[in-house]
Amino acid sequence: MVEGEGEAVVACSDKSMKIGASMWDLETGEKLLHIPTCASPPFGFLCLRNRFLVASQLNRHGSVGDGAIAVWSFHKPQQPLLNYTVEAIGTLCCTNDGIYLVGGALSGNVYIWDVTSGKLLKTWRAHNKSLNCMLFSFDNSLLISSTDDGMIFVWSMISLLDVEETRSSPPPLHYLSGHISFITGLLTTPNSNYSILISSSLDGTCKVWDFISGKHMQTQAYPLAITSIALHQTESLLFCGTEQGSIFVDKLDVGRGEGPFVVIKGQPLELNGHSGAITALTSSRSSLISASEDCSICVWDIFSWEVTRRFSLQKARRTSDNDG
Template identity: 60%
Template sequence: MVREVLVACSDRSMSLGITVWDMNTGDRLLHIPTCASPFHGLLCLRNQFLVASQAHKHGSFGGGAIFLWPLNKPQSPLRSYPIEAIGPISSTKDGLYLVGGALSGNAYVWEIMSGRLLKTWRAHPKALNCLAFSGDDSLLISGSCDGVIRIWSMISLLDVTDSGSLPSFIHCWSEHHSSITGFLTTGSSSSVLVSSSMDGTCKVWDLISGRLCHTQAFPTSVTAIALDSEKQILFSGIADGRIFVNILNVGLGLENSAVISEGPSMVLRGHKGSITALTFSFSGSLLISASEDCTVCLWDVSDWVITRRFNYQKGRITNLVVIPQSSLVSVVENHQRVCYGLRVPVLDKYPQPVNSSSGTVTLLPTYCSIEDGNMTTFRSTHSLNQQILDLEQGRTPEALQMKVEMSVENRMWATRMAKHVTEMNRHLQSRLLDLVQYRLSLSSDPDFSTTERRKKLKLTVHNHLRRNN
């Protein structure tokens, strides 16, 4: 069983920093000073780095800051200073790209291993509050303080040949009436999105068709959301400190009026202030909640009792992240610390020309033994091509291996993108044809009222989708 540690930070003061607790013993393992991160501003990159945008800029004049700590040497952050303050951040699961959102509504995409700023554009008219990726990293989801959600294609965002034009969103939803507070993706191929808002609702969306499927209403503002390990139960933390537990409803709504429900919910009570963050342990056996009351609670999901409570000094907790304890310090048999991980440069402040000599970056891990003192690293395509040229003069096997690795990685990325586009088209065509067929059959039946037709349409489409999934 993997031992887990809990990482928490606040946005109130740089001196509060980041605190790391052992979830099994409750011991405080580590304190990382000089960090104040806003909501959705902290993440763990490939279980090797902590990355945090800074609510209180440090050492930057007129701009923002993003700090990065190697988990095997957490006291020495790498400091990057974007052109403006960054709030929410998110990364792709493979650790290749980092996105950040600003108060101006601008969004930024960096290539992590080169530090290159690939794209910057005006994503929203208002400040960005949330950023997330779809399950296969093909879509970027952005939410703003005015309740608007937009869906972007990563293919278009990473198209450096089209850098002069502004990217176009795939979907734009304005059904929320207040600030967006959270995103979750689930469903087959992660095609379902759950959003939460200060308007007191959680909404379920179909990312492929853009349809609003379901709306769950709550007594007050929804401030944080989480899904269980099976992606079937939704946990919604609200402003009065309660956590509501509901079965996730992914049924399709009809036309422009999605089903709004206030059905029975199980309610967890353990905080005295607004819920600020929710997450789950890797095993799924613990729900973890943070609150304005400066406490963190660990809930046993088998009987919903609090098994442990952490006190976080004097600041509200804005972010919770669970990581393996082994990520903090890697130890070999002789108990020596091993320097492992990625070499990450400072993030660019401004976009670089497409024909920049730095070249594009491809993810190319080089696996070496610990005894050799080497580590897994990532190099730019430009430097790799130069190494290949040098090696080819001697026609060594290493040169051929490097060429194969580059080709495989590029083909894998292209295959993933093509597969996702094909799947989106297939689902969309199937749903449109079925809906048209059912509507035609119902419109020709004089025995059904409009309400009955809608009910029958909803039932048949829901059953059809359930069979397909």
């Protein structure tokens, strides 16, 4: 999402699809930008400082020492800045102020760069498995990382950056275990009085944690594997995308003075508008935006739950193609 003069939705395909990345005006539906050479793995694509698109580039799936991080300016999208990395980087995340960029490697290594100078500040072996999700806490003081085996680690940024030897690291503050399959999403709740982390997994659950104490607070089970999650802070909603393309909507108690953050028990609302697994979810002021393996992006009104706009990442048909 890009804020400021307005809101926009940005989507990127992986390298196998050869579709690239596109940006649309959320209100008018106008395509603002298309970068045909952009491609990234899941969680390897982000908007930096509302001025740049950043994507990890895996030249060969699973390759080591054959990757790069590409940066496109909104104003010069056809001239990316390529930063070649020691090994292939999968997942990316950045601090909310855009000062630090972090990349997680397929090997389990994590890299921290200073965005302004481009200097590599830290690298260490964070996990024994491939990293798939990373997230900063709302105040940027903690880095949260997860892996293919369902483990979640919480790291102190102060401790990481204060270590003199760049390849050594203090142990994580917490090991959060409980998922029994691939982690598919991590979220924090900036408007809550509690230090809350929500994680989702292909095991069909979302778990709620206090990431300061490391305490597990709640598990919400669903009948399908969860492939993506998002929050709408204003309306206190949790969105859970599934492997079959449906989206569950749960109401939240965000603990604004009484008790902990919990998912309110009850039958969740189920949205259906995609024919493939949900690959990404996010929210705007009054909308839910969902992306799917069917190459479609739906914009849902959060009050009527109707699809108000639909975008397509598919390549345009040739003029010789027809429906008949």
